[in-house]
Amino acid sequence: MRKPKGVFLPPLRAARPKRGDVYGALRDAVLQGVLSHGDRLPSTRKAAEDYGVSRGLMEEVFGQLADEGFFERSVGRGTFVAARVAPLEHSSRRERRRSANASRRGQVVAANAACREPENPRAFNAGTADIREFPWRLWWRLQNRAARELGHAAFGFADPRGLSNLREAIARYLAQFRGIRCTAKQVIIFNSAQQALMALAVLLLNRGDEVWIEDPCYLGARAAFRLADAIPVPVPVDKEGIHVMAGLSRAARARLAYVTPSHQYPTGVAVSLERRFELLEWVKRSNSWVIEDDYDGEFRYAGQPLSPLYALDTQARVFYLGTLSKSMFISLRLAYLLIPEEFVEPITNIRTQMDGFTPPLPQMTMALFMDEGHFSSHLRKMSAVYGAKRKTLVDGLAPMAELGWTWSSNPAGVHLLVMHSKGDYVRAVRKASKLDLALLSRYRVARARSDGLFLRFGALDVESLQAGAAELVKLCGNLDRKCSGEVVR
Amino acid sequence: MRKPKGVFLPPLRAARPKRGDVYGALRDAVLQGVLSHGDRLPSTRKAAEDYGVSRGLMEEVFGQLADEGFFERSVGRGTFVAARVAPLEHSSRRERRRSANASRRGQVVAANAACREPENPRAFNAGTADIREFPWRLWWRLQNRAARELGHAAFGFADPRGLSNLREAIARYLAQFRGIRCTAKQVIIFNSAQQALMALAVLLLNRGDEVWIEDPCYLGARAAFRLADAIPVPVPVDKEGIHVMAGLSRAARARLAYVTPSHQYPTGVAVSLERRFELLEWVKRSNSWVIEDDYDGEFRYAGQPLSPLYALDTQARVFYLGTLSKSMFISLRLAYLLIPEEFVEPITNIRTQMDGFTPPLPQMTMALFMDEGHFSSHLRKMSAVYGAKRKTLVDGLAPMAELGWTWSSNPAGVHLLVMHSKGDYVRAVRKASKLDLALLSRYRVARARSDGLFLRFGALDVESLQAGAAELVKLCGNLDRKCSGEVVR
Numbered sequence: 001m002r003k004p005k006g007v008f009l010p011p012l013r014a015a016r017p018k019r020g021d022v023y024g025a026l027r028d029a030v031l032q033g034v035l036s037h038g039d040r041l042p043s044t045r046k047a048a049e050d051y052g053v054s055r056g057l058m059e060e061v062f063g064q065l066a067d068e069g070f071f072e073r074s075v076g077r078g079t080f081v082a083a084r085v086a087p088l089e090h091s092s093r094r095e096r097r098r099s100a101n102a103s104r105r106g107q108v109v110a111a112n113a114a115c116r117e118p119e120n121p122r123a124f125n126a127g128t129a130d131i132r133e134f135p136w137r138l139w140w141r142l143q144n145r146a147a148r149e150l151g152h153a154a155f156g157f158a159d160p161r162g163l164s165n166l167r168e169a170i171a172r173y174l175a176q177f178r179g180i181r182c183t184a185k186q187v188i189i190f191n192s193a194q195q196a197l198m199a200l201a202v203l204l205l206n207r208g209d210e211v212w213i214e215d216p217c218y219l220g221a222r223a224a225f226r227l228a229d230a231i232p233v234p235v236p237v238d239k240e241g242i243h244v245m246a247g248l249s250r251a252a253r254a255r256l257a258y259v260t261p262s263h264q265y266p267t268g269v270a271v272s273l274e275r276r277f278e279l280l281e282w283v284k285r286s287n288s289w290v291i292e293d294d295y296d297g298e299f300r301y302a303g304q305p306l307s308p309l310y311a312l313d314t315q316a317r318v319f320y321l322g323t324l325s326k327s328m329f330i331s332l333r334l335a336y337l338l339i340p341e342e343f344v345e346p347i348t349n350i351r352t353q354m355d356g357f358t359p360p361l362p363q364m365t366m367a368l369f370m371d372e373g374h375f376s377s378h379l380r381k382m383s384a385v386y387g388a389k390r391k392t393l394v395d396g397l398a399p400m401a402e403l404g405w406t407w408s409s410n411p412a413g414v415h416l417l418v419m420h421s422k423g424d425y426v427r428a429v430r431k432a433s434k435l436d437l438a439l440l441s442r443y444r445v446a447r448a449r450s451d452g453l454f455l456r457f458g459a460l461d462v463e464s465l466q467a468g469a470a471e472l473v474k475l476c477g478n479l480d481r482k483c484s485g486e487v488v489r
Numbered sequence: 490m491r492k493p494k495g496v497f498l499p500p501l502r503a504a505r506p507k508r509g510d511v512y513g514a515l516r517d518a519v520l521q522g523v524l525s526h527g528d529r530l531p532s533t534r535k536a537a538e539d540y541g542v543s544r545g546l547m548e549e550v551f552g553q554l555a556d557e558g559f560f561e562r563s564v565g566r567g568t569f570v571a572a573r574v575a576p577l578e579h580s581s582r583r584e585r586r587r588s589a590n591a592s593r594r595g596q597v598v599a600a601n602a603a604c605r606e607p608e609n610p611r612a613f614n615a616g617t618a619d620i621r622e623f624p625w626r627l628w629w630r631l632q633n634r635a636a637r638e639l640g641h642a643a644f645g646f647a648d649p650r651g652l653s654n655l656r657e658a659i660a661r662y663l664a665q666f667r668g669i670r671c672t673a674k675q676v677i678i679f680n681s682a683q684q685a686l687m688a689l690a691v692l693l694l695n696r697g698d699e700v701w702i703e704d705p706c707y708l709g710a711r712a713a714f715r716l717a718d719a720i721p722v723p724v725p726v727d728k729e730g731i732h733v734m735a736g737l738s739r740a741a742r743a744r745l746a747y748v749t750p751s752h753q754y755p756t757g758v759a760v761s762l763e764r765r766f767e768l769l770e771w772v773k774r775s776n777s778w779v780i781e782d783d784y785d786g787e788f789r790y791a792g793q794p795l796s797p798l799y800a801l802d803t804q805a806r807v808f809y810l811g812t813l814s815k816s817m818f819i820s821l822r823l824a825y826l827l828i829p830e831e832f833v834e835p836i837t838n839i840r841t842q843m844d845g846f847t848p849p850l851p852q853m854t855m856a857l858f859m860d861e862g863h864f865s866s867h868l869r870k871m872s873a874v875y876g877a878k879r880k881t882l883v884d885g886l887a888p889m890a891e892l893g894w895t896w897s898s899n900p901a902g903v904h905l906l907v908m909h910s911k912g913d914y915v916r917a918v919r920k921a922s923k924l925d926l927a928l929l930s931r932y933r934v935a936r937a938r939s940d941g942l943f944l945r946f947g948a949l950d951v952e953s954l955q956a957g958a959a960e961l962v963k964l965c966g967n968l969d970r971k972c973s974g975e976v977v978r
Contacts, residue, residue, distance in 0.1 A: 023668060024670075027668070027796060027800070031803070064796075069761060069762030069763065102692050102832065103692070103694050104695055105691065105694070105695050106691055106695075106835065107835075109691055109692075109838070109839050111838070112842060115838070115842045116838065116841050117646045117845075119646065119648065132641065136641075136643075136644065152625075154625075154820065155818035156610075156819060157606045157607075159608065175509070179512060191844050194842070198844075202595055202598055202716065203598075204595055205592050206592045207696075220842070227843065229718065272558055273557055273558030273559065273571075307516060311516070312520065314520075329644035330645060330646050331643065331644055331645060331647055331846075331850070332644075333847075343591065346595065346596075347599065348605075349601055349605065350599050350716075352604035352605050352683075353604045353709070353712040354684065354687060354843065354844075355683055355684040355687075356680070356684075356822070357820075358822075359820045360820055
């Protein structure tokens with residue numbers, strides 16, 4: 001062994017160094033080869049003096065570096081840089097960029113930002129709940145009570161199927177307000193409808209299985225099926241909802257259909273009873289499944305909410321999916337799935353492999369909110385609020401009807417699709433506008449001449465709604481004249 | 490059209506029927522064919538009398554059934570069961586069972602219950618945090634403050650990368666306590682390490698790519714990689730941790746290695762510095778990746794926590810994964826991932842497709858808990874608590890050393906693996922015991938003569954620990970004599 005040489009200690013950047021600073025400087029000096037194999041360190045007394053730190057701290061740092069294998073300490077001889085450390089070369093940023101790529105799959109999935117909500121709600125990207133109307137004082141009070149009732153259970157592991165109080169409250173709600181007969185055992189709690197969709201896709205589908213999705217479709221569902229490696233097959237939506245016969249001719253052997261029957265996303269159409277039965281008949285004959293996503297079935301401003309497919313199904317082949325993000329508030333992170341009892345344990349196992357379980361506190365708070373009748377009052381209130389907003393919007397847009405624009409007459413939901421037969425004109429409107437406008441074609445797979453503006457208004461106040469509608473009307477008028485002019489010339 | 494006949498109304502079960510009861514009875518009568526195509530309903534006045542409900546309610550119900558297509562109403566003629574309803578036959582339970590199967594993939598994934606935690610912590614299944622020691626009054630106080638500071642943002646959409654306050658607090662914590670240099674921009678918040686693992690697998694791996702996992706291994710990681718359709722390749726763990734050379738000979742072209750270097754799960758071994766460099770060298774040469782899961786790196790009862798692989802890496806190819814479930818409490822549902830900046834947006838997009846975003850309130854509360862120094866005090870306190878528990882357990886088990894049992898000397902973590910060279914004996918102990926004992930072989934892929942008992946003690950109080958250890962010692966003694974006797978005979 002060559003004669004060990006004494007070394008200078010690496011400089012510290014901090015004026016009053018802490019343990020981490022000293023440790024980091026010494027370790028990095030070894031990693032970068034500034035201190036190398038066999039170098040002898042000064043004594044901890046000397047090093048402590050040099051660095052202006054306590055001897056105890058210096059002892060700790062040398063001890064840790066020895067524990068980790070950077071240093072070797074030998075009684076009587078001193079502390080040395082250990083033999084086995086070979087300094088690594090830092091890669092340049094360019095080298096890293098060249099090699100540091102996500103997988104092909106990762107790149108494809110990562111390119112899809114469709115599930116990210118806009119960070120600042122404004123006209124017309126605001127499809128989330130209007131939280132200004134939420135009774136948040138009541139909610140905090142109930143949350144404190146939930147915390148007391150849960151006690152230590154608020155901090156511990158919770159049933160991955162969901163808290164029984166909430167499952168029972170949801171089963172009662174579904175029976176009372178949606179005409180669905182089920183037991184609490186069939187209700188599974190998820191963080192979001194998106195998470196439930198992924199778990200269902202894993203449960204029901206093999207890789208490469210076909211799934212009917214509506215065209216146009218909720219992009220989150222398409223993403224979840226793709227993530228689970230299934231093949232979404234777009235089935236056209238007309239005035240009666242999903243065109244079952246078209247689905248049969250495109251993919252009769254699909255294993256699953258994903259539908260939004262109360263208020264189709266994004267067109268707003270309600271699926272007719274005839275189509276509902278066609279769908280159930282197909283499901284029965286082909287032993288396939290239906291996911292009924294009733295994402296805003298609570299909000300219907302004329303008549304009562306429509307009867308869910310689930311309630312019409314006699315074969316136990318419909319999975320009913322509901323969310324509390326729309327009816328309560330989006331950061332609640334609670335959704336529920338109604339599932340035949342034989343699938344409860346299987347899907348719970350799948351869910352735990354994706355993301356453990358849902359925390360108990362929001363579940364308990366929500367259960368209290370429902371049990372005490374606040375949920376039904378809140379739904380009534382919000383139905384009135386959103387119904388009025390929808391009316392304000394539709395009234396504001398009225399002049400556009402004369403320019404050939406149309407919209408769904410299904411009086412429901414927190415978004416409105418405004419259609420025009422000339423797609424170029426619609427796209428010109430969007431391009432010229434400073435509003436945040438989404439095009440129907442974004443949600444559509446099949447090409448079509450027509451296009452539409454997808455107006456999400458749930459979280460907007462009346463003033464922004466009116467101003468947004470007025471702006472849109474003005475712009476459409478201007479562009480319409482311009483377009484007509486061009487056509488004439 | 491045949492002459493419509495008047496019908497009797499279906500009976501109601503409820504003594505004081507509500508809207509839902511009346512609606513449900515009528516709808517079901519149509520669905521079951523009790524009322525059939527062309528049947529004429531009585532007037533709403535008559536029906537209201539028969540059912541003892543208000544006329545307004547009856548109007549609503551008839552209106553809804555007409556809206557939904559069950560009834561047709563014609564002014565002057567009355568209300569009829571609509572033409573298009575063909576009653577569905579109910580399937581029998583047996584028929585359903587025959588056809589209602591999950592997919593092959595679904596069955597395989599659903600059969601894995603390894604990610605479900607035991608519902609009642611007892612000796613020795615209790616690897617979660619000891620929530621009795623958690624300062625929950627302080628936590629509620631901070632949560633109320635977090636709610637005030639967030640205001641309406643507590644209810645709205647939150648950044649899917651995580652709340653910036655928490656990301657900053659975690660970056661500071663990692664710098665100060667784990668010697669990791671990073672910016673808050675590199676920190677991404679997930680609900681759980683499991684969720685982060687799945688997102689990483691999707692980002693980094695193509696279907697069928699190989700991943701090194703430790704053998705024995707944390708089962709949740711294996712499940713996440715399988716769920717993402719990658720192929721886990723078990724690499725043996727010895728006294729220095731993962732055997733990198735064995736990994737090279739088994740799957741040199743693996744894209745990723747998943748390791749738990751501070752305190753291997755479940756063996757408790759710490760990866761030696763030499764092996765750490767071997768691993769980084771392989772990663773550099775093969776352009777592969779490492780996930781460093783530092784799941785309980787905070788709890789080390791002698792010396793300081795070991796320097797993470799992340800801090801040794803010069804190639805930006807190590808992803809550092811930490812969780813707050815172990816150090817805080819399991820229902821907090823917060824974990825964090827440290828990732829090169831170029832991957833922040835891609836993995837965030839992937840995460841939103843799996844499950845939207847993490848709610849803001851627990852994030853803000855956690856950020857306050859960290860910023861005010863409570864986190865470091867809590868870690869210090871819990872290190873003392875768990876260290877004492879570990880000592881109690883090891884002391885209690887001491888007599889087993891004479892029977893040939895051994896355990897890791899790495900003084901860390903909230904579980905202890907107790908090994909014996911005779912696997913049959915270990916399994917006999919487990920079988921005979923009323924304690925909740927997990928076998929090492931459950932976590933192991935390769936066969937081995939030896940086996941071990943995996944004792945998870947974090948959430949146990951001292952009395953249960955002592956009682957459990959005493960019971961185990963007694964049982965091992967009894968069975969050892971019996972086994973020796975059998976061997977002699």
